Amino acid sequence: MLEELAIILIFAKFFALLARKIKAPEVAGEIVAGLLIGPSLLNLIQTNDFLTDMAEIGVILLMFSAGLETDIGQLKRSGAKATLIATAGVVVPLICGTILYMAFYGFGGWGSENFIRALFIGTILTATSVSITVQALRDMGKLSTEVGMTIMNAAVIDDVLGIIVLTAVISLKDPKANLGIVVLKMVLFFVFAIGVGYIIYQIMKWVDARYPHTRRIPIIGLVLAFGMSYVADRFFGVADITGAYCAGIILSSLDDSAYIERKMDINSYMIFGPIFFVSIGLQTNLKQIDPSVIVFSLAFVAVGMIAKVIGCGLMSRILKYSKDESLKIGVGMMTRGEVALIVSQRGLKAGMMDSQFFTSVILLIIISSIVTPIILKSLYMKTDAKEKAQAAS
Amino acid sequence: MLEELAIILIFAKFFALLARKIKAPEVAGEIVAGLLIGPSLLNLIQTNDFLTDMAEIGVILLMFSAGLETDIGQLKRSGAKATLIATAGVVVPLICGTILYMAFYGFGGWGSENFIRALFIGTILTATSVSITVQALRDMGKLSTEVGMTIMNAAVIDDVLGIIVLTAVISLKDPKANLGIVVLKMVLFFVFAIGVGYIIYQIMKWVDARYPHTRRIPIIGLVLAFGMSYVADRFFGVADITGAYCAGIILSSLDDSAYIERKMDINSYMIFGPIFFVSIGLQTNLKQIDPSVIVFSLAFVAVGMIAKVIGCGLMSRILKYSKDESLKIGVGMMTRGEVALIVSQRGLKAGMMDSQFFTSVILLIIISSIVTPIILKSLYMKTDAKEKAQAAS
Numbered sequence: 001m002l003e004e005l006a007i008i009l010i011f012a013k014f015f016a017l018l019a020r021k022i023k024a025p026e027v028a029g030e031i032v033a034g035l036l037i038g039p040s041l042l043n044l045i046q047t048n049d050f051l052t053d054m055a056e057i058g059v060i061l062l063m064f065s066a067g068l069e070t071d072i073g074q075l076k077r078s079g080a081k082a083t084l085i086a087t088a089g090v091v092v093p094l095i096c097g098t099i100l101y102m103a104f105y106g107f108g109g110w111g112s113e114n115f116i117r118a119l120f121i122g123t124i125l126t127a128t129s130v131s132i133t134v135q136a137l138r139d140m141g142k143l144s145t146e147v148g149m150t151i152m153n154a155a156v157i158d159d160v161l162g163i164i165v166l167t168a169v170i171s172l173k174d175p176k177a178n179l180g181i182v183v184l185k186m187v188l189f190f191v192f193a194i195g196v197g198y199i200i201y202q203i204m205k206w207v208d209a210r211y212p213h214t215r216r217i218p219i220i221g222l223v224l225a226f227g228m229s230y231v232a233d234r235f236f237g238v239a240d241i242t243g244a245y246c247a248g249i250i251l252s253s254l255d256d257s258a259y260i261e262r263k264m265d266i267n268s269y270m271i272f273g274p275i276f277f278v279s280i281g282l283q284t285n286l287k288q289i290d291p292s293v294i295v296f297s298l299a300f301v302a303v304g305m306i307a308k309v310i311g312c313g314l315m316s317r318i319l320k321y322s323k324d325e326s327l328k329i330g331v332g333m334m335t336r337g338e339v340a341l342i343v344s345q346r347g348l349k350a351g352m353m354d355s356q357f358f359t360s361v362i363l364l365i366i367i368s369s370i371v372t373p374i375i376l377k378s379l380y381m382k383t384d385a386k387e388k389a390q391a392a393s
Numbered sequence: 394m395l396e397e398l399a400i401i402l403i404f405a406k407f408f409a410l411l412a413r414k415i416k417a418p419e420v421a422g423e424i425v426a427g428l429l430i431g432p433s434l435l436n437l438i439q440t441n442d443f444l445t446d447m448a449e450i451g452v453i454l455l456m457f458s459a460g461l462e463t464d465i466g467q468l469k470r471s472g473a474k475a476t477l478i479a480t481a482g483v484v485v486p487l488i489c490g491t492i493l494y495m496a497f498y499g500f501g502g503w504g505s506e507n508f509i510r511a512l513f514i515g516t517i518l519t520a521t522s523v524s525i526t527v528q529a530l531r532d533m534g535k536l537s538t539e540v541g542m543t544i545m546n547a548a549v550i551d552d553v554l555g556i557i558v559l560t561a562v563i564s565l566k567d568p569k570a571n572l573g574i575v576v577l578k579m580v581l582f583f584v585f586a587i588g589v590g591y592i593i594y595q596i597m598k599w600v601d602a603r604y605p606h607t608r609r610i611p612i613i614g615l616v617l618a619f620g621m622s623y624v625a626d627r628f629f630g631v632a633d634i635t636g637a638y639c640a641g642i643i644l645s646s647l648d649d650s651a652y653i654e655r656k657m658d659i660n661s662y663m664i665f666g667p668i669f670f671v672s673i674g675l676q677t678n679l680k681q682i683d684p685s686v687i688v689f690s691l692a693f694v695a696v697g698m699i700a701k702v703i704g705c706g707l708m709s710r711i712l713k714y715s716k717d718e719s720l721k722i723g724v725g726m727m728t729r730g731e732v733a734l735i736v737s738q739r740g741l742k743a744g745m746m747d748s749q750f751f752t753s754v755i756l757l758i759i760i761s762s763i764v765t766p767i768i769l770k771s772l773y774m775k776t777d778a779k780e781k782a783q784a785a786s
Contacts, residue, residue, distance in 0.1 A: 001446055002453065002626075002633065006619035013612045053394055053443050060395065215662055219406045222663060226399035233395075240395065266659045269608055270615060 004045055005271075011037050012274035025132060025369045027277050027338055031362050034281015047282045051275060058276030059342050061268045063241040064225040066159065066339070067248015068261040075156055082153035085315045089154065089333050090126045090161045092311030093304060097122030100303050104296050116172050120352045123169045124344055124361060125304045127162040129337025130155035136373035137332070140380055147325050151332040154312065159339070163242055166343055170239045173350045182237075189236035193228070193243075197250035200224060208256045217256050218263035224251065239346050280341055283348070284358040297360035304364045305371070308334045328379050335372045336365050397438055398664075404430050405667035418525060418762045420670050420731055424755050427674015440675045444668060451669030452735050454661045456634040457618040459552065459732070460641015461654040468549055475546035478708045482547065482726050483519045483554045485704030486697060490515030493696050497689050509565050513745045516562045517737055517754060518697045520555040522730025523548035529766035530725070533773055540718050544725040547705065552732070556635055559736055563632045566743045575630075582629035586621070586636075590643035593617060601649050610649050611656035617644065632739055673734055676741070677751040690753035697757045698764070701727045721772050728765045729758050 011033040019029025037044040045051075101118035108114030133151060137143040143152075164186075171182040208217055225247040232243030251257055313330030321329065344361045347353035404426040412422025430437040438444075494511035501507030526544060530536040536545075557579075564575040601610055618640040625636030644650055706723030714722065737754045740746035 001449065002619045003623040005450070006616045006623060009612055009619070010616045013609055013616075017609065050443065050446050056394065057398070216406055216410065219402055219663060223399045223403045223406075226395045226402070230396040230399065263659055263663060266656055267663055270612060270656060270660055 001050060004051070005275075007037060007044055008033075008051075008278045009271070009274055012278050016274075023370065023373070024366060025337060027341070028362070028366045028369065030274055030277035031281045031341075031365075034278035035284060035286060036281070037278070038282035038284070040281075040284060040286035045282060047279060051279050051282070054272060055276040055279040055345075058268065058272035058274075059241055059345060060225055060229050060244045061264055061272050062276070062338055062342065063244040064221075064248045065261055065264050065268065067245040067250075068221075068252050068257050068264070070156065070159075070249050070252045072249070072253060074153065075160075081319050082150060083157050084319060085150065085312050085329065085333075086154040086157035086161055088315035089128065089158055089308055089312040090165060093125035093307035094119075094122040094165060096303050096307040097125040097300075100296075100299060104292065104299075116169070117352055119169055119172070120347045121300070121357070123162075123165050124340050124347070124353075124357075125300075125307060125336075126158070126165050127336065127339035127343060128155050128158045128308065128333045129335055129339055129365075130158075130333070131337065132335045132369045133332045133372060133376065136376050139373075140377065142380060147321075147328050147332070150316070150321075150329055154329070154333060158333070162339065162343075163239075163245055166346065167238050167242045170346060170350055170352070171237050173352055185236050186238060189232060189238045189242070190246075192231075192236070193246040193250070197246065201250050201253070204251060204254055208254050212256055213259055217254075218260045221247070221251055221260040222264070241342060241346060276345075277341070280345065280358055280362070283355050284362070285355075286359070289356055289359055293356045293359060296357075297363050300360040301364045301367050304336065305334045305368055324379075324383055328376065331372060331375050331379065335368045336361075337369065340365060394443060397444070398668075400430060400437055401426075401444075401671045402664070402667055405671050409667075416763065416766070417759060418730060420734070421755070421759045421762065423667055423670035424674045424734075424758075427671035428677060428679060429674070430671070431675035431677070433674075433677060433679035438675060440672055444672050444675070447665060448669040448672040448738075451661065451665035451667075452634055452738060453618055453622050453637045454657055454665050455669070455731060455735065456637040457614075457641045458654055458657050458661065460638040460643075461614075461645050461650050461657070463549065463552070463642050463645050465642070465646060467546065468553075474712050475543055476550050477712060478543065478705050478722065478726075479547040479550035479554055481708035482521065482551055482701055482705040483558060486518035486700035487512075487515040487558060489696050489700040490518040490693075493689075493692060497685065497692075509562070510745055512562055512565070513740045514693070514750070516555075516558050517733050517740070517746075517750075518693075518700060518729075518757075519551070519558050520729065520732035520736060521548050521551045521701065521726045522728055522732055522758075523551075523726070524730065525728045525762045526725045526765060526769065529769050532766075533770065535773060540714075540721050540725070543709070543714075543722055547722070547726060551726070555732065555736070556632075556638055559739065560631050560635045563739060563743055563745070564630050566745055578629050579631060582625060582631045582635070583639075585624075585629070586639040586643070590639065594643050594646070597644060597647055601647050605649055606652055610647075611653045614640070614644055614653040615657070634735060634739060669738075670731075670734070673738065673751055673755070676748050677755070678748075679752070682749055682752060686749045686752060689750075690756050693753040694757045694760050697729065698727045698761055717772070717776055721769065724765060724768050724772065728761045729754075730762065733758060 012030045015029035015033035015036070016026035017029070019026050019032070036042055039046065098118045098121065101121040102115075105118070106114055130151060134143065137148045137151070142148050167186055168182060171185060204220065207220070211217065225244045228243035228247040229240035230243070232238040232246070233240040251260060254260070309327070309330035311330075312333045313326045316326035316329045317323065340361050344353060344358060348355055405423045408422035408426035408429070409419035410422070412419050412425070429435055432439065491511045491514065494514040495508075498511070499507055523544060527536065530541045530544070535541050560579055561575060564578060597613065600613070604610070618637045621636035621640040622633035623636070625631040625639070626633040644653060647653070702720070702723035704723075705726040706719045709719035709722045710716065733754050737746060737751060741748055
């Protein structure tokens with residue numbers, strides 16, 4: 001076990017740094033590390049129960065952090081426009097992804113297993129990961145423009161919507177699932193989360209006021225994350241990461257939320273995060289990939305990117321943004337990242353997705369992360385040139 | 394798995410805080426939490442492979458941190474006196490512990506399994522954990538006195554000696570082990586550690602100078618800790634924690650050693666540390682304790698404490714410390730802590746110790762940690778009163 005950990009961590013870090021050098025997301029580097037040391041190539045490490053459990057903790061920590069980072073105030077203020085853009089950016093990819101899968105692997109009838117698998121592929125396409133876009137906008141000094149803020153706000157709401165879609169789709173895994181009951185359980189869970197969340201928030205606020213910046217704060221946070229994940233999965237049939245995300249949101253308004261997040265972050269990047277991303281590489285055996293999956297993957301990448309541009313871009317246009325701005329918003333929302341992987345992982349675990357499709361998701365992440373900043377920059381350069389020309393004339 | 398983690402972490406933290414309230418070591422609180430939720434009482438959690446692996450990582454992190462904290466400069470300066478005191482403080486408890494075990498469970502002949510088990514009980518008694526004493530001396534403003542510094546220095550050397558004794562004794566686990574080969578392997582490992590250590594230290598120094606305070610520094614540190622642990626155990630038959638400790642010492646002179654230690658510490662106290670200490674409680678079933686073990690435990694506590702006072706005290710007296718000072722040094726070295734547990738854990742794993750004896754070790758830690766500060770304070774109060782009386786007369 002110790003040698004496994006040593007190998008995983010050193011390869012993950014090395015490839016993450018390499019990825020950063022070529023401006024690709026570090027996560028992609030870690031996955032490549034997993035492909036390299038896994039059954040696809042060197043076969044140094046095989047997945048096992050221990051690594052699966054560690055990766056599981058990694059996902060929980062990642063989603064808990066995502067919840068902690070949520071700015072509920074901003075969510076409330078960002079209002080109608082961002083919500084509508086986010087909704088279109090979730091619905092269009094969901095539908096397009098579902099249709100794409102059915103185009104390749106058949107329909108099978110409403111509610112059939114095949115249909116649910118198709119729905120799941122659509123679900124993977126819903127989650128925008130905006131960090132690459134934010135970085136690109138920041139580099140160009142365009143982050144605090146209206147377009148920049150709209151993208152950021154829409155991405156936050158996109159996260160929440162994405163988790164709701166995932167929760168609903170995952171709950172369908174039970175063959176006897178009845179959509180009514182599924183929705184009821186989801187609603188019950190959110191009611192539970194709000195109720196318990198309110199009580200816990202009040203307690204934590206009191207603890208935090210008395211003992212700010214003490215170790216007990218992040219530890220109780222972690223316990224809440226693990227506890228909520230367990231309760232979500234065990235008693236409501238809701239994805240455990242939904243529980244972790246809710247735990248994060250509950251604590252996101254604490255004075256010490258940034259303190260908790262920093263501690264989680266260290267645990268994440270030192271051990272659990274790399275194990276999670278590497279283990280995705282380990283679970284993908286490139287040698288056994290079906291040729292149809294390769295074709296599918298390319299279509300998946302194209303559809304995934306275009307669907308976001310269409311969904312968000314059209315809605316922006318409807319909301320009276322200029323053609324130019326609408327395109328930028330659409331392109332900015334194209335990037336996918338960790339969350340798409342987390343969602344896929346859940347699907348694999350629930351038996352709703354074949355591990356082969358990891359390849360598609362990995363490709364989407366790598367390509368969208370590399371392409372988006374390039375397109376964004378060229379769009380801004382064009383606008384800036386136009387504005388300059390107008391100013392000069 | 395998630396609910397296990399939530400339960401373990403919340404109980405561990407609660408009992409650690411409780412222990413701190415009554416001035417007992419937090420570690421003792423965490424063990425009590427394990428006894429409470431384990432088979433001894435509530436039976437909420439049973440040990441399993443996952444927890445064992447997590448606890449293993451916990452031990453590695455603890456020993457790596459201990460190595461990182463080693464001040465090699467101080468070690469060199471502290472010189473002959475502290476070394477002699479530490480040596481006596483290792484040898485006397487080692488012999489007394491061995492004899493004690495044989496008094497209860499028979500001799501069995503030199504090199505017999507029983508003899509090695511007896512030797513192992515002696516080994517557990519060698520490791521002083523000076524943090525409680527340091528805290529007590531600091532509270533009284535006596536830490537930077539000559540007695541205080543002697544205790545601190547002797548404790549550092551005691552750690553190194555303890556690990557050497559452990560390494561030697563653990564290597565005896567192989568029934569065909571030949572003392573010559575055992576010593577040879579140990580020497581080879583230390584030669585290897587020094588050689589590889591020197592190269593790695595130079596590389597890390599270069600990395601650290603170029604990229605100070607970046608994430609790669611603690612991650613490479615962690616990889617080194619896991620790697621050295623693995624190599625020690627796999628190729629030299631040396632305890633894995635010896636490898637982790639050496640990894641820590643190798644990096645202890647880096648500019649960023651404190652930075653690495655801080656990151657390790659967060660990983661330790663958030664997850665792995667509590668799991669390690671709780672799992673010791675989980676492995677101890679108080680319901681199945683043999684009555685003879687209870688009597689043995691009481692004797693073990695008494696012998697453990699007295700042997701340190703005699704070993705360190707007598708040697709201090711020989712080195713011309715006053716009777717008063719010698720007694721204080723002896724008493725100051727009495728406390729045991731994490732390291733004794735780590736050693737026992739290794740023994741259990743190697744089949745050299747029965748899990749029942751955890752009770753003895755736990756008792757020793759709790760009692761020595763509570764009693765030592767009390768005795769130290771009364772000794773200092775007596776001296777202070779005497780000095781005052783002399784000054785007044």
